[in-house]
Amino acid sequence: MTSMTSCTTSEQANSQSAGDRKRSVVIVGGGLAGLSAADALVAAAPGELDITVIEAKRSLGGRAGSFTDPQSGTVVDYCQHVAMGCCTNFIALMKRHGLADQMKRFDRLTFLHPGHPPSPFQPSRWLPAPLHLMSALAGLRYLSAAQKRQIRRGLWKLMRTKPAVIERLTASQWLTQEGQDPATIRLFWDVILVSALGDESNRVSMAAARKVFIDGFAAARGASDVHVPTRPLSELIGQSLASSIAQRGVRLVCHCPIDRLEPSETSEVPTDGMHGGVAWSVDGHPYRADDVIAAVPWYRIESLVQSLDDSIQQGDRSKGQDPSVVAGSSNDGGRLDRWGQFPSSPITGLHLWTDRPIMTLPHAVMVGTLSQWVFRSPCDFDRSSESSNDDRYYYQVVVSASRQTRSMSQQDLVDTVWAELVHAFPAAASAQCLAHRVVTDPRSVFSVTPDVQRCRPPARTALPWLHLAGDWIDTGWPATMEGAVISGRLAASEVLLRLGLPPCPVDAGLPRGWLARRLIR
Numbered sequence: 001m002t003s004m005t006s007c008t009t010s011e012q013a014n015s016q017s018a019g020d021r022k023r024s025v026v027i028v029g030g031g032l033a034g035l036s037a038a039d040a041l042v043a044a045a046p047g048e049l050d051i052t053v054i055e056a057k058r059s060l061g062g063r064a065g066s067f068t069d070p071q072s073g074t075v076v077d078y079c080q081h082v083a084m085g086c087c088t089n090f091i092a093l094m095k096r097h098g099l100a101d102q103m104k105r106f107d108r109l110t111f112l113h114p115g116h117p118p119s120p121f122q123p124s125r126w127l128p129a130p131l132h133l134m135s136a137l138a139g140l141r142y143l144s145a146a147q148k149r150q151i152r153r154g155l156w157k158l159m160r161t162k163p164a165v166i167e168r169l170t171a172s173q174w175l176t177q178e179g180q181d182p183a184t185i186r187l188f189w190d191v192i193l194v195s196a197l198g199d200e201s202n203r204v205s206m207a208a209a210r211k212v213f214i215d216g217f218a219a220a221r222g223a224s225d226v227h228v229p230t231r232p233l234s235e236l237i238g239q240s241l242a243s244s245i246a247q248r249g250v251r252l253v254c255h256c257p258i259d260r261l262e263p264s265e266t267s268e269v270p271t272d273g274m275h276g277g278v279a280w281s282v283d284g285h286p287y288r289a290d291d292v293i294a295a296v297p298w299y300r301i302e303s304l305v306q307s308l309d310d311s312i313q314q315g316d317r318s319k320g321q322d323p324s325v326v327a328g329s330s331n332d333g334g335r336l337d338r339w340g341q342f343p344s345s346p347i348t349g350l351h352l353w354t355d356r357p358i359m360t361l362p363h364a365v366m367v368g369t370l371s372q373w374v375f376r377s378p379c380d381f382d383r384s385s386e387s388s389n390d391d392r393y394y395y396q397v398v399v400s401a402s403r404q405t406r407s408m409s410q411q412d413l414v415d416t417v418w419a420e421l422v423h424a425f426p427a428a429a430s431a432q433c434l435a436h437r438v439v440t441d442p443r444s445v446f447s448v449t450p451d452v453q454r455c456r457p458p459a460r461t462a463l464p465w466l467h468l469a470g471d472w473i474d475t476g477w478p479a480t481m482e483g484a485v486i487s488g489r490l491a492a493s494e495v496l497l498r499l500g501l502p503p504c505p506v507d508a509g510l511p512r513g514w515l516a517r518r519l520i521r
């Protein structure tokens, strides 16, 4: 990509003379949050800002990335990502950059339980939300009539319950309290929650769970559609999205880890009486800017801002503000040591290459098995497997909150998953698994526990020049591409407010249907 530079060739980042100097913004971290912040800034103040995104790795996109399989040379995602229809800010970002057609939308899922025939799950396109879910729920053949009644009762109660009432409870506490039996929790609520929140119902906050079921299913038709990338994420986000943002005038610097952030002590960053900041690269290069957005994961932020800890704690920017909305004020949300300690949850992607096709469905949700989702090669959706000329067929099985796999050998894991696939897809019985690769990121996502939910900071910090982005800040969303994109827009808004410009809007989601507006509190 021509618009990207590496650390050593990026001296021009600070080279403008004072006279023609534009106000500068450095964004540390080139994942979706950092790219979204750059996109929002360049759109809100075209030509007015000197924007640089600095990324530690050789490529952009962060966790939404891919690797090259050394055996076949094919590029596959570390882990399959999907967005739901309710992820309107992420989808809008892709649309703005002409990439929406590279995500394929599915309004029908298939649930597979080993003891039952396949269950299609397709919400009605005609009934108003939330009634549109009823026929889909009725079609889940592995649930008994009594379990479906329990689920309908639970969903009804959830619609009538305000998030504040349940924010201190875990999902399993609330579900048990509301009379959901363990089998119903395991076969229905957990199936959705573990894949949407990346963690189990006995850990995640019920308020986060409510968001999944209300915003992701009940509030609007189309909210539960899944959008699946048809190209590897490294191409879609790391290259196409990043290039498009660069073409609008954003400088991208890769392979340049930032060591620490400091306030600027020099007049090189003349400001409105407020100092800017300096992002120091590990090789000692200073990137000075009026505003710095730290768009790194929760487990990296502490080391970056360590030297600022005191000033963040003592900053007086919160004067006149609600203390609960300013990171660095004395509430829990401002405790730097808390952010770094957010618990994480692992997700495992099991990549399998077979000698023949094993499934014709594009993807399926697997229930009551170690495997949770299986995807056919997303690049293959528009071709039937039978007509593909490739001599190997690629599948990915995803296991979220995969702590239980830690005690399994890789071979045991592959054997277990393969046996589950053979049971679910008879064609797999005659197929040979030619190669496999297991990729587990132990810090895939932060766990949205009730404690974490209370401590997530806003984009604004007590230091006027420093703003936070990343899926872990307080966006109201769990660790998702949507949360990352919103966080970037919130951080960009802080920069714009300092410039006296209006903040950039955050899309509030799909409009609720008339009945949903009446029923959902």
Ligand SMILES: Cc1cc2nc3c(=O)[nH]c(=O)nc-3n(C[C@H](O)[C@H](O)[C@H](O)COP(=O)(O)OP(=O)(O)OC[C@H]3O[C@@H](n4cnc5c(N)ncnc54)[C@H](O)[C@@H]3O)c2cc1C
Pocket (backbone or CB within 6 Å): 028, 029, 030, 031, 032, 033, 034, 054, 055, 056, 057, 060, 061, 062, 063, 064, 078, 079, 080, 081, 082, 083, 256, 257, 258, 259, 295, 296, 297, 300, 304, 347, 348, 441, 443, 444, 445, 469, 470, 471, 472, 479, 480, 481, 482, 483, 484
């Ligand atoms: C296995 C897995 C499966 C997932 N599945 C889904 C899914 O299906 N749907 C969904 O919506 N979301 C999914 N997610 C979550 C989604 O990937 C993340 O929420 C999102 O990508 C986070 O973006 P981010 O920019 O906040 O953080 P990141 O992507 O982590 O980006 C942060 C960037 O900062 C860089 N960085 C860190 N330290 C420094 C430094 N010192 N200097 C410079 N740069 C630095 C990192 O290299 C990285 O590129 C999944 C995540 C994982 C890991």
